[in-house]
Structure formats: structure tokens, C-alpha cells
Amino acid sequence: MAKQDRSALIVGASRGLGLGLTRAFLARGWAVTATARGEAPALAALTPVAPAIRQVDIDDDAAVARLRDDLEPESFDVVFVVAGIADGAHVPLPEGDRATALKVYETNAVSPIRFAEAFAGRVAPGGLMVLMSSILGSVSLNEGGTWESYRASKAALNTLARSFSARHGDAPFGTVLMHPGWVRTDMGGPEADIDVATSADGMVTVVEGRLGQRGCAYLDYRGEMLPW
Ligand SMILES: NC(=O)c1ccc[n+]([C@@H]2O[C@H](COP(=O)([O-])OP(=O)(O)OC[C@H]3O[C@@H](n4cnc5c(N)ncnc54)[C@H](OP(=O)(O)O)[C@@H]3O)[C@@H](O)[C@H]2O)c1
Incomplete structure (x- = not known):
């Protein structure tokens, strides 16, 4: 192709x-x-080729269903759910408030999986459902603690993605949980290891190389397999 x-x-x-x-x-x-949940001037300003822009808040099931219907009958080789939050990340779970911890779980784990379910039939044969995870979602690598609610939300996403993949075991697409590296964004902060372009370019290379493969893989932006 x-x-x-x-x-x-x-x-x-x-x-x-x-x-x-x-x-x-x-x-x-x-x-x-490309989707945004509000005004997205940086997205609209992309040149020389512009994306088609749509609106959706992944926490809003009705909005996700509307997006799916609006995009009918389009299918995609890759559906990549990137959206995530890190509210309260620096507070140990018992010190934070319940509502924040539950919101992080909702946006980072429940909503991406519900989005994936809504769009499972829109992934083209040989394509991929990619969900943005984090190395912090690895249970076995969590020896130092920190970022407690966020870690738990990404670990939950990983588990739910394996269930999603098992549920769609006969479907002609694969599932990837992606760790982008520690990246200089609003969430990653200015001290992070790499810039957005390095991470994004790496992730696209990994995705292109993974097309046509089924099952559920947990990979970083260099294509390294991560331990669950
Ligand atoms: N940066 C890192 O080092 C790093 C490392 C590992 C994993 N990640 C993961 O990578 C993803 C992107 O992170 P980032 O660093 O780019 O974060 P970011 O700069 O804070 O951007 C977060 C993005 O998610 C969107 N978003 C948040 N909640 C949403 C919702 N309910 N519906 C739709 N969109 C929503 C935001 O939209 P608005 O502009 O409307 O707020 C924004 O576009 C996240 O899943 C994050 O957990 C990041």
C-alpha cells in the first residue's frame, strides 16, 4: 500500500x-x-498539508458516538487514542481527593477503551488500534512509586487493552499500547528527556512497522517491548 x-x-x-x-x-x-475537544489553533495552523479536524471529548460517550456516525463510512489504518491527563500526579493517592483520582482513571483508562470499542469496526484490515500508555503503567517496573494515580490509570489501561484485544481476537487488526518516552510537553515538563518531534517520529516508525500484525503489544517509541 x-x-x-x-x-x-x-x-x-x-x-x-x-x-x-x-x-x-x-x-x-x-x-x-485529528480531533480536539475545543479550539485548537496549533492544529488548524499545520502546513503544508492540513489534517481534517473534528471535535470530541473522549469522556463524553454521546460525543464519541456522534463522531463515529459523522465519520461513517470512513475506516482508518490507525486509530491512535492519545488524550490523557495527569491531574494530582504528584500527590500520593491517600493524600489526594477521590474525585481527582477517579477522573484520572476515567480519562486515561475507561474513556480510551470505550473509544476503542466504538471505533473497533472502523479499523481497516491489517490496521492498528493504538492507545497511548506510559512506561509508568508497567506494574513490574514500579519499584520507586510516585505518580500513583497516573501509574494506576495507565496500568488499568494496559489491562483493559488486553481484554479489548482478547474480545476482538478474531478481528483483522492489532492493538498497541505505546510509551512515547519522557517528552517535553505540558504534561512531561521542560526537564523531560526528548522533544515531541523525536518521540512522534519514533512512534510513527514503530506503528508503520507494526501494520499487519495482530495481538496486543506494549512498546516504546523506539520499538522496544516493555514488561507488563
Ligand atoms: N509527555 C510525556 O512524557 C508522556 C509520557 C508517557 C505518556 N504520555 C501520555 O501521552 C499522552 C499525551 O500526553 P502529552 O504529554 O501530549 O500531554 P499534554 O500536553 O498535557 O496534552 C494532553 C492532550 O490530551 C487532550 N485531552 C485531555 N483530556 C481529554 C479528553 N477528555 N478528551 C479529549 N482530549 C483530551 C488535551 O486536550 P486539551 O488541549 O483540550 O486539554 C491535549 O490535547 C497522554 O495520554 C499521556 O499520558 C506522555
Whole structure:
């Protein structure tokens, strides 16, 4: 398949990694539909090729269903759910408030899986459902603690994604849980290891190399397999 025939839906692309992924897929000739939940001037300003822009808040099931219906009958080689939050990340779980911990679980674990379910029938044969996880979602690598609610939400996402993949075991697409590296974004902060372009370019390379493979893999932006 020629790259210009490939299409991606990037969910949560107003800034940070979603915006960087949109730019990177477009630069490689993919057709991109990118979503934001509000005004997204940086997304709208992308040149020389612009993405198609849609609105969706992944925590709103009705909005997700509307997006799916609006995009009918389009299918995508890659659906990449990037959106996530890290509210209260620096507070140990018992010290934070319940509502914040539950909101992080909702946005980072429940909503991406519900989005994936809504769009499972829109992944083209040989394509991928990619969910933005984190190395902090690895239970076995958690020896130092910190970022407690956030870690738990990404560990939950990983587990739910394996269930999603098992549930769709006969479907003609694969599932990838992606760790982007520690990246300089609003969430990652200015001290992070790498810039958005390095991470996004790496993730697109990993995704392109993974097309046609089924099952559920937990990979980083260099293609390294991570331990659960
Ligand atoms: N940066 C890192 O080092 C790092 C490392 C590991 C994993 N990650 C993961 O990578 C993803 C992107 O992170 P980032 O660093 O780019 O963060 P960011 O700069 O804070 O951007 C977060 C993005 O998610 C969107 N979003 C949040 N809640 C949403 C919702 N309910 N519906 C739709 N969109 C929503 C935001 O939209 P608004 O502009 O409307 O707020 C924004 O586009 C997250 O899942 C994060 O957990 C990041």
C-alpha cells in the first residue's frame, strides 16, 4: 500500500504528543483526521498539508458516538487514542481527593477503551488500534512509586487493552499500547528527556512497522517491548 493511501485518526491532537503525531503522520504522506475537544489553533495552523479536524471529548460517550456516525463510512489504518491527563500526579493517592483520582482513571483508562470499542469496526484490515500508555503503567517496573494515580490509570489501561484485544481476537487488526518516552510537553515538563518531534517520529516508525500484525503489544517509541 502506498503511504498516501494510508489514513490515521489521532484523538487528542490540540497540543503535545497528539499534535506532534499529526504533524509526523502528515509528513510521511498519511491522510490524517485529528480531533480536539475545543479550539485548537496549533492544529488548524499545520502546513503544508492540513489534517481534517473534528471535535470530541473522549469522556463524553454521546460525543464519541456522534463522531463515529459523522465519520461513517470512513475506516482508518490507525486509530491512535492519545488524550490523557495527569491531574494530582504528584500527590500520593491517600493524600489526594477521590474525585481527582477517579477522573484520572476515567480519562486515561475507561474513556480510551470505550473509544476503542466504538471505533473497533472502523479499523481497516491489517490496521492498528493504538492507545497511548506510559512506561509508568508497567506494574513490574514500579519499584520507586510516585505518580500513583497516573501509574494506576495507565496500568488499568494496559489491562483493559488486553481484554479489548482478547474480545476482538478474531478481528483483522492489532492493538498497541505505546510509551512515547519522557517528552517535553505540558504534561512531561521542560526537564523531560526528548522533544515531541523525536518521540512522534519514533512512534510513527514503530506503528508503520507494526501494520499487519495482530495481538496486543506494549512498546516504546523506539520499538522496544516493555514488561507488563
Ligand atoms: N509527555 C510525556 O512524557 C508522556 C509520557 C508517557 C505518556 N504520555 C501520555 O501521552 C499522552 C499525551 O500526553 P502529552 O504529554 O501530549 O500531554 P499534554 O500536553 O498535557 O496534552 C494532553 C492532550 O490530551 C487532550 N485531552 C485531555 N483530556 C481529554 C479528553 N477528555 N478528551 C479529549 N482530549 C483530551 C488535551 O486536550 P486539551 O488541549 O483540550 O486539554 C491535549 O490535547 C497522554 O495520554 C499521556 O499520558 C506522555
